Amino acid sequence: MNYIIVQAGGKGTRLGYLTENKPKALVPVENLPMLFHLFRKYPDKRFVIIADYKKEVLREYLACFAKVRYQVVDAQGTGTCSGLSQAAALIPPGEPFMLVWSDLILPQELSLPEEYTDGPARHMYVGVSGTFPCRWSYENGAFTESPSSEHGVAGFFLFPDKSCVEDVPDSGELVRWMQQKRMRFEEISLAGTKEFGLLSEYEKLDREKCRPFNAITVEGDILTKRAVDDQGKRLAAREAAWYGHASKLHISAIPEIYGTDPLRMEFIRGKNIYECDLEHSRKRQILEKLVEALKALHGYEKVPVDTFSMKEAYFTKTMSRISVLQDLVPFARDRYIYVNGRRCRNVFYCKRELEERLEKLRCESFSFIHGDCTFSNLMLREDGSPVLIDPRGYFGSTELYGDERYDWAKLYYSIGGNYDRFNIKDFRLSIGESGAELSIASNHWEDMEPDFFELTGADPYEIKLLHAVIWLSLTTYAWQDYDSVCGAFYNGLYYLEEVL
Numbered sequence: 001m002n003y004i005i006v007q008a009g010g011k012g013t014r015l016g017y018l019t020e021n022k023p024k025a026l027v028p029v030e031n032l033p034m035l036f037h038l039f040r041k042y043p044d045k046r047f048v049i050i051a052d053y054k055k056e057v058l059r060e061y062l063a064c065f066a067k068v069r070y071q072v073v074d075a076q077g078t079g080t081c082s083g084l085s086q087a088a089a090l091i092p093p094g095e096p097f098m099l100v101w102s103d104l105i106l107p108q109e110l111s112l113p114e115e116y117t118d119g120p121a122r123h124m125y126v127g128v129s130g131t132f133p134c135r136w137s138y139e140n141g142a143f144t145e146s147p148s149s150e151h152g153v154a155g156f157f158l159f160p161d162k163s164c165v166e167d168v169p170d171s172g173e174l175v176r177w178m179q180q181k182r183m184r185f186e187e188i189s190l191a192g193t194k195e196f197g198l199l200s201e202y203e204k205l206d207r208e209k210c211r212p213f214n215a216i217t218v219e220g221d222i223l224t225k226r227a228v229d230d231q232g233k234r235l236a237a238r239e240a241a242w243y244g245h246a247s248k249l250h251i252s253a254i255p256e257i258y259g260t261d262p263l264r265m266e267f268i269r270g271k272n273i274y275e276c277d278l279e280h281s282r283k284r285q286i287l288e289k290l291v292e293a294l295k296a297l298h299g300y301e302k303v304p305v306d307t308f309s310m311k312e313a314y315f316t317k318t319m320s321r322i323s324v325l326q327d328l329v330p331f332a333r334d335r336y337i338y339v340n341g342r343r344c345r346n347v348f349y350c351k352r353e354l355e356e357r358l359e360k361l362r363c364e365s366f367s368f369i370h371g372d373c374t375f376s377n378l379m380l381r382e383d384g385s386p387v388l389i390d391p392r393g394y395f396g397s398t399e400l401y402g403d404e405r406y407d408w409a410k411l412y413y414s415i416g417g418n419y420d421r422f423n424i425k426d427f428r429l430s431i432g433e434s435g436a437e438l439s440i441a442s443n444h445w446e447d448m449e450p451d452f453f454e455l456t457g458a459d460p461y462e463i464k465l466l467h468a469v470i471w472l473s474l475t476t477y478a479w480q481d482y483d484s485v486c487g488a489f490y491n492g493l494y495y496l497e498e499v500l
Contacts, residue, residue, distance in 0.1 A: 001098060001158070002044075002119065002300035002304070003091045003095055003096075003113055004100065005087045005099045005100070006050065006100055006249065007080060007099065007101050007102060008024070008049050008050055009082055009083055010023075010052070010102075011052075012024030012027070015197070015199050016199040020480040021054070021430075022054055022058075022483065023052075023055070024053075024102060024197075027202070028481045029196055033480060033481075034105060034196065036065075036480075038100065039067070040067045040156075040350075042068075043068055043107055046070070047069065047070040048070075048073060050072075051072050051074055052075040052082065052083070055061060059072055060327050060328040061328060064328055064476075071090055071483065073090070075395050077170030077171035077172075078172075079173050079174070080091055080172075080175070081169050081174045084168050091162050093162065093163075094160065094161055095162070096116055096121035096159065099158075100157075101155030103196050103197045104154060104155055104156060105195075105196070106190070107191075108190035112188075113125060120160075123186045124157065124158060124160065124184070125157065125158035125186045125187075126185035126187060127150075127188050128152060128188070128189060129149055129153075129396070130150060130152075130191035131149065131193070132149060132154075132193070132194075132195050133147055133152055134152025134153050134155075135152075136153040136175045136379055137151045138187065139151045141184050143176075144179075154195070156193075157205055160265070164383075171225045178380070181293050184294055186221070212224070214228065215227075218358050221266065222265070222409070223255075223266050223267040225262060225263055226262045226263075235393070236263060237485050238264070238394055239263060239391055240263055241393055242393040243257045243260070243391070245400055246297075246368075246391075249368070253293040253388050255387055259376070264295055268381060270380045270381045270387070270411040271380055272376055272378070273379075273414075274375040274376065274420040276380065285394035287454060289384070289385065289450065290373075290411070291456055293386050294370065294404075294407055297367075298367035298368065298369065298404045298407070299367070300368050300467070302365040302366065302367060303366045305397045306398050309395055310363060310396065311358075311359075312397055313395050314358045315358050315359075317396075317473060317479055318472050321475055321477065322347065322348075322472055322475050322476070325476065327370065330486070331436070332346070335368045337435060337436070338435025339437075339490045339491070339494040341435075344493040344496070344497040345493070345500065347493060347496060350500060353500060354500070355470075358465070361405070361462060361465075361493065363403045366401040366402055368400060369403070370410075371391055371392025371410070372390060372392040373407050373446075374410050374419050375414035376390075376414070376423055377391075379392050396495070408458045408463055409466035409470055411466050411469065412463050414445065418441065422440050422491075425481065425484065426440070429487045430485065436486070436490045438487050438490055438491060440487075465499045468492050471489075472489065472492030473492075474492075
């Protein structure tokens with residue numbers, strides 16, 4: 001079997017605000033859009049994706065980020081039958097295929113029947129839920145419109161040939177049509193499958209704190225981080241190198257490291273700073289310790305400045321990341337974009353001014369830097385001492401060393417920008433006809449902005465300029481969520497307008 005049809009045409013109204021700006025197939029689950037879990041499970045298959053609601057968003061998103069062979073068809077008609085005949089027309093005669101709903105996350109251990117892996121396929125199969133409720137049931141060779149968890153029809157079918165669905169109508173409910181046709185299927189258990197058709201089910205998920213290129217497990221006092229793709233492997237190598245160098249310098253504000261392939265380290269029994277509800281005086285104490293730890297880090301070693309890395313880290317990388325977004329993010333081709341009521345210059349039309357501003361940032365030497373010291377990457381031990389985790393490990397094309405202002409800008413990213421709440425998707429984005437409204441939950445550290453500049457001695461203009469650039473650069477780094485891509489871009493423009 002080489003073909004998979006994905007029914008992604010529904011509006012996903014039961015997912016509430018999650019589908020205000022995007023189709024349900026792009027709602028992220030465990031740091032991947034639901035549709036991309038299928039791509040990851042079946043990377044060598046050919047996908048035919050049925051689109052309807054927000055189909056332009058789906059097409060542009062796939063054009064930017066999909067790494068599989070696919071085609072998109074615009075559904076004609078309504079219901080779960082819609083688009084199926086159009087999709088089937090793209091499959092060659094005699095080729096078996098899968099039909100699956102986009103809101104199903106299939107378990108990794110799910111195996112297809114042997115006839116669909118080695119051939120020839122002769123039987124039709126229906127996936128039965130086994131562990132979650134469905135409105136339709138399949139039992140004793142017949143469909144019934146009665147809810148069931150054990151025998152629920154989960155939206156997963158295998159067909160030996162497209163002739164099985166050649167007379168499917170353009171509109172209507174697919175399972176009802178199958179019932180009327182008295183179609184008989186073999187059963188395949190989908191136990192362990194996750195379905196996310198309801199907002200209530202989605203909100204039961206833990207908020208993910210790692211990117212989709214990492215997998216984290218904790219056993220006792222040891223945390224293990226494993227790379228799950230090529231990007232993760234590159235970042236893991238840099239992270240291991242950073243921890244190795246920090247250990248040689250006897251830097252105390254890091255976890256104990258037990259191994260680097262995979263990365264095994266001390267599990268910090270504490271909290272991320274943004275998770276703590278603290279009084280101003282306590283926040284001042286913590287900030288003093290953080291600044292002290294980072295200044296010590298910056299003071300260990302100095303190396304000559306690499307101006308090319310400065311250009312790469314601040315301008316080239318940022319423009320490269322956002323350059324793919326002009327057809328994906330609404331208004332990204334307009335000269336001005338309204339964000340939270342503010343008329344903001346579009347960076348694509350003022351990129352030379354931004355480039356010139358960044359070129360004026362002078363740096364006497366490069367320091368050993370963390371590179372990503374947001375609150376999300378700063379833990380507090382139970383005694384209140386800070387621990388630096390998840391280092392970036394590079395700056396531009398320079399390993400380990402860079403402009404120390406980058407560390408201060410990343411810390412400001414959490415204090416003034418509430419990045420960490422955005423990172424766990426604790427924000428709301430509404431894209432209207434004339435602009436965007438973005439509301440990010442607070443880390444409750446905004447009152448520490450004066451203290452931050454006092455303690456660091458950093459120049460407010462420089463840090464705020466870099467802060468805007470960091471938001472813009474986040475866009476495609478946060479690619480797994482369409483709302484995050486758009487929100488980071490709009491927020492970057494909002495802050496950039498303050499400093500240009």
